[in-house]
Amino acid sequence: MPASPRRPARLQGRVFRGSLAVADGLLTPAELRSSAWRPLFRDVYADAQLEITHRTRCAAAAQLVLPPGVVIAGRSAAALYGATTIDRSEPVDVLVPTGQRFGPVSGLVVHVGAIDDADVTRHQDIPVTTPTRICWDLAQWLPTEEAVAIVDRLAHQHLVALAPLRANARARIGHRGWRRMVRVADLADAGSESTPESRLRVRIVLAGVPTPVTQFVVEREGRFLARLDLAWPHLKVAVEYDGLWHDDPEQFHRDRRRLNRLVGEDWIVLHITAKRFREDFDGFLDELRQALRSRSR
Template sequence: MLPPGAVITGRSAAALYGAGSVAAHEPLDVLVPAGQRFGPVSGLVVHTGTIAATDVAVREDIPLTTPTRTCWDLAQWLQTEEAVAIVDRLAHQRLVALPQLLSDARTHVGKRGWKRMMRVAELADAGAESAPESRLRVRIVLAGLPTPVTQFIVERDGRFVARLDLAWPHLKVAVEYDGLWHHDPEQFHRDRRRLNRLIGDDWIVLHVTAKRFREDFEGFLNELRHALRSRSGYQPR
């Protein structure tokens, strides 16, 4: 039972909106009005702060922060790439508009956490289709490389050839995240066959596995930098 005025927030609120999930063993994020004493309570992570009436929504009879307020809290409490991964999902589902998030952050200049919200909103992309792809994109950008286009569709003579997770179309360089957890075997083989068709169009396609992402991301970045530099028109930052 939540105390009066308290709401579900953060990752827990995002999960209720369908943007991510919270495992059964993980605690729920709860926001309690500043000055109100509550907790500690097993199974809850209690945050305190100002809660405006416009920050509160109700979903399935559960009070929770609005998608916009949820994004603000995520930006404050999570690492940047984790916050962006969830904000991407909220934007993909059209629960938040990224230009509006940026505008809201600018109107709160000087307020605690506004810079973190600005950074997350700048890095977010409504085109992202999975959390691992979002984390990969954010790490690439934070490493100083140009921002890629998400889910770029390659066509030949007006016909579909392939859809790429991340791409720099003007350079014909792309990155694919190989997460077998979101592919059935047949879909995986179809994807590989489509990607092979890009060879004739002079595309460079790099692949990143979950293991490589965890254990050798710097090695992958070096390969990506080399691929980008090999193409005329690349302007390093």
């Protein structure tokens, strides 16, 4: 049986520079390549017994890879604020000030742009762009649907306010990327409660359908009946997104019981699954348009 890899106490539970560990005599180059250690970036390693998350990678990059002035940004910064989730294997977004040379670095996506002092803060002891700057960068770097979904989460968590965000976007008319920021800000909705619902709403609106109300509450004589993901209340048409959580029989039961309360209230409720959203959105869109037309006559 092969011997277990050597794990010096000074390196256990830590992220460290491999070259320094070798120079200090803690490990040999061969030991550094053993299963005891996990490479994160060039010359940056972690104890393999650590749980490696995207935050771990962001912190390691900020501490051991990034030069002064370069900060965590975009989706990575949003993930640190809890506005999105990123798999540990995905690269870290960083923003480099215009005129500063840095990169490329394996494991990082390097973006270059002007950075004001007001655009940078520290969160979880990591230098990151502010939520407002995150929104601007997402609008430039991501497809509209994906950018809006993250801005929705930032707004839902009260990390950005949409009215000032929209005003700020329009105040920067003429700046590079301002049109994309205006579009994303106008499409964002703090009422959205999940990323799939945000993407569904944005795709519906970009298809030319009037903007729905998010999380609309239906009442009867002042008593709560149901809350709908997306609704056109004046037409009594709604859309419910059936996501992966409906694999839970109890959740499915609760949702269907909630919607059954609308029987007799003259609502049309359309359902769309994750599979249909991916594979037959056009077919669903035809059904939605037909439902809206039927109530507009």
